[in-house]
Amino acid sequence: MVEQSDRAPLLDWEEVPPAELATAGPSPVREEDPSAGDPSHRRPPSGDSAGVGWGSALGGGAAGVTAVRSTAPPERVGPEGDASATDEEGDCAFLGLSVKDRRITEWEEKDQIVAVFVVTFDTRSGNMVEWCLPEDVNLDGVEFKSMASGSHRIANDFIYFRKGSYFGLACFANMPVDSELERGARMKSVGILSPSYTLLYRYMHFLENQVRHQLQCPGQYSPLEAFYEDKKAVLPPGGNGLVTACPTSTLGSMVNRCMHPEMKITHPAGCMSQFIRFFGEQIMVLWKFALLRKRILIFSPPPVGVVCYRVYCCCCLANVSIPGMGISVPEFRPFFYINVADITALETELSYVACTTEKIFEEKKELYDVYIDNQNVKTHRESLQPLLRINSADREKYRKLSEQRQLLLYSQEVDEDCTSNEEDLFIVFFMEQNNRIFQTLSEVAGSADPTLTADHMRAMGLDPQGDRGFLVDLLEVYGIDVMLVIDNPCCPQQCFGEQM
Template sequence: MTDACADIVSVFVCHFHVKKGNLIEWSFPDSFDLVKENSAVEFKSLPSGSHLVERDTIIFRKLVGDLFAISHLRNVKVQPGSETNLSEDVDERGSRMRSIGFICNSTEKFEVYRQFLTTDPGVDAIYENKHSSSYSVLEEFVTMQNASPVVVGKLIPFSEGCGFPSLIDTFGVQLLVLWRLSLLNLRILFYSSPPLDTICNQIFSISLLPNSKYNNFAHSLQNPTYQNSIILQENSHSSKSCLYVDSEKAKFYTSLLDISENRDGCFSDGSAYFACTSDKVIEETMKNCYDVFVDGDKIRTWRKDLTSVIKPTRADKHRLAELKRLQVFHSESPPGEIHYAFLKYFADLNDQIMKVLLQTNANFEAQSDFPDGSFAISERSSILSDNLGMELSSSQLSGIGLLPNCGDMEFIQELVSHHNLNVVVVKDGGCCPLFSF
């Protein structure tokens, strides 16, 4: 969490020229040079396939630098011969495609920016006119918004478009597969043809699937310099939570250019992310840039070691039934409360899993206290003794709400391997380990 600062770094207007391609038409302020910054906003704000839709809203990252962006595009039909200045090169063929967006320090006010871009009459005029006479409405909006600084913490404001119930409708049981994959810190790339508004919003919630208060602790076992985690903090002024997106993992929309150039190294092997794209060609031609490819409710991978992991289990179907019961229970609650109930479901389950794994880890004595302060030195010794130093049984997994006989035992084996834990998973009543690392 950093000090308060002006949220909007830059506002831009891009358009598609039939001869020159995607172009940056205008930006403000001049001190932030989009071309020099190599931000490629003209490709992310005008995604591949956008000519097929009338309007769309895209969320993306300025990958070189820790900034977020939201843009809105419109495809306006143009009547032949409607332009009066015929001396200019013809850059429109029946349609005018233009995108307006903001590069920001956070996502906190994205709903405000979305409303402005989609409803303001002054902005409408910029979309409609080939030669905009003035961008003053955009400059004035930036000045007004930056007069009220934000505290940059990657806050995710709730909106109905990014709620967990929409994920159940879209992915069904595959949502639980995505949850398991998210705990393995994989590179997960979603494909969608435009419009991309829905999948961009869903990335907010998907990035919260592995949310746990033990994330920093678990990552420290693999990388002592790891600093970023997804955080769920109780707000003392509200029954709801402050939701923060992992600034390293959530990439939102990524273009073919981003991935082909591997901007900022964020698509390299070992760099976990959640992202979406409208370039289907990536699935076959750039397999080294992702681990899992999600196309609607179909999850595919080129990695042989993940072929069994991406298949739904009976445990996944059981948890989906739990989520649907939770949805029915909160059916009359406000959308934000329903979203939070689902978020808490995953956070509690993740906390239970990570705590029992870390408690069982043979190296745990050398680690610092748990973040909730509930695990004292004497308690550690007792638990390690009960677990024969580093054994984890199926009955212990059942005790934290998992179903070891329905696929969860294999999932835990993968998780133990991923986090490089000194844990042996054993069958109850048996002497042979199911898995050891």
């Protein structure tokens, strides 16, 4: 039993990851859709009981480990099962990182919870915010973001989403009840808001416990009240609530973590592994759209948790660590789950990746450039359609990525090497590919003869013919001034150029 400290009493626990994490598949319950209804708010009085545990994992095979704080720092177990010591203060940092690495990422290790809330589905009013802290926080639309359309057909799920300048994580659960008033099913979500999605995974297990508690003991919010008092953010005055990019002083061996921080939202297999297996060579198509900062929308029926992984992985495809590169292009922003309430916000976005369970978005072609349905990647923009074709250079890059993955898996199995993981490999692979392209383009643009040839394209890992259109678009998007000269395969002696 853990001795109590002077912290919030209901937060002095030690969370232990479940020994076995079962993936919960779709489970039809009722026909009523919780996404419809009046988004009015009600806040029943608070109760006093403590939270109860919920041992099952959420849909999609994901498991989060809550940040642990106690008077006697326990041994930490990383997401791959490897034990790693705590830092000198006994505080929880990135799981699986060394003490030195955790010192490097200390700038991210602050509690930044700006709101906690409970959403319920009412058979008369639809989705509604049942309770929240602080009471004056603007949660308009959160009742639909944290309970995806179609969720009534599944048992549980987790959802990453964006609310204004904040990011949210909600855990949803659907419990059968013997109640005609509730039509045989009780559905709730418990969620949090933060200026950054980087560390939301740390609270997934807590949210998972609390949504089950809310289903079993409606109206008892004491654990959530204590959680908010313990974790609430102290945001800078006059700020917009956004967490800025990683300070340059922390770059170096941790550049990939800083440029696109780990979500740690999956179990040992990792979301990158699932992403690679799901899309295969199509990853190279997504990579090009991501590098061109296109608006990418992913459709999938619930559960939506695993699709939030794909949003994150798509963002990782566009990492570049060359200083100053990409400053003039739109930020490639993850919106995670969206619904019809987000249409107005998306109309002004120049670049994003998002997912939805609402098929109506496919008809809103003005809102996206690329639409992904299952493994089918398509675009309604004629100028982008050639990028859907996989060429020889794409296959070669995918072959190299697959070889690196196999070597990593072999070293983990045979040599018991736990120092590397697939997420790092994936991020670094595409970052190095992107760096090679932009480094070459920068060197050519700054040379006495700013002419880009087929040899340059091969050196960048691109197909001189198949990737010509992609490169033309890339030069335009990033404002790089070079002359592109590629041999015409039909007339080898004839060349054409394009001044960008």
